[in-house]
Amino acid sequence: MEESALEGAAERRELLVEALRVYGGRYAELSRSFAAHLGLYATDATALLEIIAAEERGAPISPARLGKRILLSSGATTSLLNRLERAGHIVRSREHSDRRVVTLRSSPHIQERADEFFRPLAAPMDAIVGRYPPEDLDRFRALLAEMGTAMDSHLARVNQDG
Numbered sequence: 001m002e003e004s005a006l007e008g009a010a011e012r013r014e015l016l017v018e019a020l021r022v023y024g025g026r027y028a029e030l031s032r033s034f035a036a037h038l039g040l041y042a043t044d045a046t047a048l049l050e051i052i053a054a055e056e057r058g059a060p061i062s063p064a065r066l067g068k069r070i071l072l073s074s075g076a077t078t079s080l081l082n083r084l085e086r087a088g089h090i091v092r093s094r095e096h097s098d099r100r101v102v103t104l105r106s107s108p109h110i111q112e113r114a115d116e117f118f119r120p121l122a123a124p125m126d127a128i129v130g131r132y133p134p135e136d137l138d139r140f141r142a143l144l145a146e147m148g149t150a151m152d153s154h155l156a157r158v159n160q161d162g
Contacts, residue, residue: 011046030082030121034041037117038089038110046082051104060103088119 026136035045050069054061061069067077081104084090089110097101111136 010084034114034117038113040089041083043070043072044080048084048106048110049113051090052106052111054104055106060105063092063102064105066104121156130152 018085030072031046031049035042035048038045038048040048047066047070050066063077063081064074065072066081070077071082081090081092085092088107091105093103093105094101120157
């Protein structure tokens with residue numbers, strides 16, 4: 001990369017990372033409020049959001065993948081899923097051709113509660129996103145994906161060394 005293209009990149013990166021950190025803090029607070037709305041532990045609500053998001057992407061999540069996503073051990077993930085299942089918030093099923101694979105699904109009532117909580121946020125967020133051309137949003141998603149890849153590479157190196 002040319003030196004002129006890198007000029008000011010560190011400062012722009014720092015500003016962007018700070019904005020993302022602030023956004024991440026707000027997202028975490030929103031997750032905590034969602035947990036309180038449901039009367040759940042924050043980690044349980046985070047797991048529910050991951051399960052719902054996976055379903056919305058059309059790729060339901062397994063317990064092992066969920067544990068990796070929310071940084072819990074296998075045992076802690078099992079305890080969390082037991083709590084959510086006892087409360088009627090999730091269902092574990094064996095939909096895969098390999099019957100050993102467990103798929104996590106949210107219950108209809110939890111989908112309704114999530115919609116009730118997040119629906120009021122959708123309109124203002126849609127209005128904000130609507131102000132930007134699709135090409136800009138595509139470029140921003142690409143930027144975030146590339147930054148995420150750089151972070152994953154760094155974490156792999158650090159975890160390998162540590």
